[in-house]
Amino acid sequence: MTLTGDQIENEGLTGWANLGGSLRTRVRTGSFVAGLALVDAVGAAAEEQGHHPDVDLRYPHVDITLTSHDAGGLTERDVRLARTVTALAAGSGLELDPGAVSRLELALDTPDRAAVLPFWRALLGYQGQPGSDDEVRDPAGALPPVWFQESGSEEPRQRWHPDVWIDPTQVQPRIDAALAAGGTLVDAEQAPSFWVLADPEGNRACLCTWQDRG
Structure with a gap:
């Protein structure tokens, strides 16, 4: 469920951002070696729990994403x-930075x-x-x-726009x-679900959060 x-x-949960179907965080490791040690510890814990995160090891941080693919969203797993990862990071003296992560979607108005x-599925090699x-x-x-995204057919219209999912605490900044x-x-009419912004030429983008989405 x-x-x-x-x-x-x-x-x-502390240190994690809910980005619409996934929990994400960035662990500030300060070095590649510390990051690799954390990844090893998280991997062992994930094996024990039978639930595996997506891990991106960089210098000097590690990004971790949690979701239940079989359920199509977030579950108790x-x-x-997430609690285990938080404890492992704390035990190594590392800090979680949820404000540093985001999730990008591309939306085609059609x-x-x-x-x-x-x-687009064929061109990108994607799956439904x-x-x-x-x-x-x-x-x-x-x-x-x-x-x-369903839209009208009136011209001219912006066909593509990015949706940027961020933690609610990061919206106003x-x-x-x-x-x-x-x-x-x-447009802020749908806030705190999403806000619509535009660049100086009128190209639009949305800032999105998990809030008010049922």
Whole structure:
């Protein structure tokens, strides 16, 4: 059974960002060797729990993503492993930085997604999502997913826009930075689910959070 955003919030996890179907964090390791040691420890714990994260080892940090692919979202398994990772990091004197992570989706506005989705799935080498007719994903999970947002057919219209999923605590700083960089806040009617912003030429993007999504 997948957990709602409110249920995840009520778990009281610290150091993790709920980015819509996945829990993510960045562990500041300070060195490649410390990062590798953490990855080894997380891998052993994941084997014990029978639930495996996506891990990206870099210098000087490690990004960790948790989701239950078989359930199509977040479950108690992810919460349990998140607590384990937090404890392992703390035991090594390492800090979790959830404000440093985000998730990027590409959205194509289309009045007929059934007509265009097969083309993009084939071109990108992506796969469809079981139980979903509006999204395609990279089988390896390395590239951003593409989802097809229903729109009108009036011209001119912006066809593509990025959806950037971030932790709710990062929304206002990100908006402030975008406005200072010459952008505009186009629409906050759906906040705190998402905000629509535009660059100086009017190209739009959305900042998204897990909030108010059921």
